[in-house]
Structure formats: structure tokens, C-alpha cells
Amino acid sequence: MDQHLYEPVHEEFRALCREFLAREAVPYSDEWEKAGIVDREVWRKAGAAGLLGMDVDEKYGGGGQRDFRFNAVLVEEIVTAGASGLGFGLHNDVVAPYLTELATDLQKERWLPRFCSGDMITAIAMSEPGAGSDLAGVRTTAIRDGDEYVLNGQKTFITNGEHADLVIVVAKTATDQGAHGVSLIAVERGTPGFSRGRRLEKVGLKANDTAELFFDNCRVPADHLIGTENHGFYHLMGNLPRERLSIAVAAVAAAERILELGLDYARTREAFGRPIGKFQHNRFLLAELDTEVTIARTFLNHCIAEFNAGRLSVADAAKAKWWTTELQTKVADRCVQLHGGYGYMLEYPVAKAWLNSRVQTIYGGTTEIMKEIIGRSLGL
16 A cells, blocks of 8 residues: 555554454355345444444544545455445445535435444435436436425446435436436435335346336425435536546455465466466566556555545546556456466456456446546547
8 A cells, every 4th residue: 555645544444444344244255145135234333333424524423534545445445355245335435425515404414324323225326227327318207296206217237226225316307408407316215116126136246236226106305305406417427536436446456456366376376397477478467467556556546635635637537447447357357367267266266356347347437438538628
């Protein structure tokens, strides 16, 4: 880790995260992967340990630390521990700012204490069967009817979707205004007309519950509107850089972990009477990967510092997201190849890391969308 970025207080928090994960997550990871979902109790334990809502005001039970470095440390340690089922990053890094920055005081009082304690798990519902990156293509509607919104539509690929007690739903409140008629509506578990579909079976991240959500004349109180009506597009655009930074944190931590697996294997696996790391091709390969991972870490740490200073641009967040996630998949692919047949065996951590890496270039905005954002920032 870059000691110029992380201070002693962050390393103390890292030790807390590492100890928590070793005790409460690592021993159960295989069990959770087979089940396709983590034990809900681990969320409450995380809340009690101070791992949820680190930047939420203390009066709501949060840590009161407006410092993304704490968030980054937790994500790094979850990745390093291989506890891929824990959706804490989405809860802390993606959903939290909608509640801390856009929610009313009454909404904060209603939701944030449980958000921080782990008694309430959150999700955000953007993607639909026919709409992903294109917000104008969202078909879920929220039509105002007196003191309520009536939601109709379907969402898919929703992380924490099965466990979620509060879902921030992206819906059209002005159906004739495209992306500029989108709003954010908070829907609580148990609301009539809100249901969940099947647990989606994914290539990787097996323990992270991902679900379909359905809204059938689902009536939600009008005071569950998050932010301003028809300004959902701007709210989303304002928070997406933080989401993409969080994904980049996970990508770099994963690349570092996978590279270490490759290095360990290259030092100990022998072929033709010597460790395979002594062969020039493998040595050059690992030298290349080590260089690129170092560069990724350097740029990531720069972006974290810029975010904390309130200066991280949309374009730089996109650069970090696409470069680090593509690098993660590259490192995973090369290290699987380095392991040979063993790299294809799920009992080897590098195989799971390879499977878990693939989605990183897709969610939070695909690599192609990231390049489009960067290209537009160049005036093209």
C-alpha cells in the first residue's frame, strides 16, 4: 500500500477489517457460494463492528468519517480475503450517498440507523431486461397518484436484490422526457406489488445474491422520492464516479492478489528441473504484469486523493474504471495460463478469481461506455 495515501488510522481500520473477515466471512465463504447467498447475520455483525456507513453522520449510528480511504480499505480487504459474497461495497459506496446527500431529514431518520446497524440492506435498481447503460430506455414507470407513486416495471441483475430491505428504483416519472424524466424512488421490503424473481445464476461471484425485481401497481408513498422529481439522471451522474472508483479499488486489489498467486506458483512449480519463473517467457510476463499493476495502483491512489478533495472528474473516474478492470481480467487470464491445468481447477483460488473478474468490465458502466465518456471529455 502507498503510505502517502493511507495513514496509521486507516491501517488500524484495515486490521479491524481483516480480523472481522477472517472470523466472520472466510470460514463460511464456500458454504455461501454453494447457497448462492451470504448469511444475513453477517451484515448485522458488520454493522456492530463499524463496517457499514463509515461516512454516515454519527447521530444516525455511522462512523462520521467523510474519507473515502476507509471505504477503499474495506473493499480491498474483502477482495484480498476472497469474500466475494459480501455486498458491503454497493451498500457503502453506491447507495450511501443517495441517502446522505439527497434524502430528507425524515428519510435519514427512518433509514440511516438501520443502514449502519446492518438491520437494513440496500440495493439500487437501474438495469432492466431491455435497458442497461441507456437511461432513456428505462421502461419502469412511477406515476404520481395523490400522495403515492404507482410503480410498474421490471429490474434485473440487481446486486443485493434478494436481501435488500430498501431498493432505490430508477423509474420514469415523466414518460415523454427520456432520460430527463427519470426519478429515484425508495421502495421498502414488503410493499404490496413489490416482488422478487429467481436468484440469478452467474458465472462468478456465486455468493453475491443477484435478483430480478418486479413492480406490479406497487404503491409507494410520495415522500419516498429521493432527491428531486425528474432529476434522477443528474443525481445518478453525480454519484456514478464514486461507484466507478469503488469498482476500480476492487479491480486493483484483485489484480494485486492474483499477481501474488501467480508469483507464488512461478516460484514453487517446477518444470524441466527448475521453477517455471526461471523461464524467460514467464519472467517477462510477470514483469509486465507487475509493472502494469503498479501503474494501476498509482493512478487509483491519485483518484482516491482527488475524490477526497472533491476534484475527481467524471472522465478520470471512467479512466480508472475501464483501465483497472480490463487489467484485472488480463492478470487473471495470464495467471490461469501460467498455472496450466491447475488454473482451470476451482480448488485453486486463481480459477475463482478469473471467474469473478469477468463482470468487472461490465457493471457500473461497460468499458465501451467508459471510453465514450473519456472521448467526449476530449471534445470528440
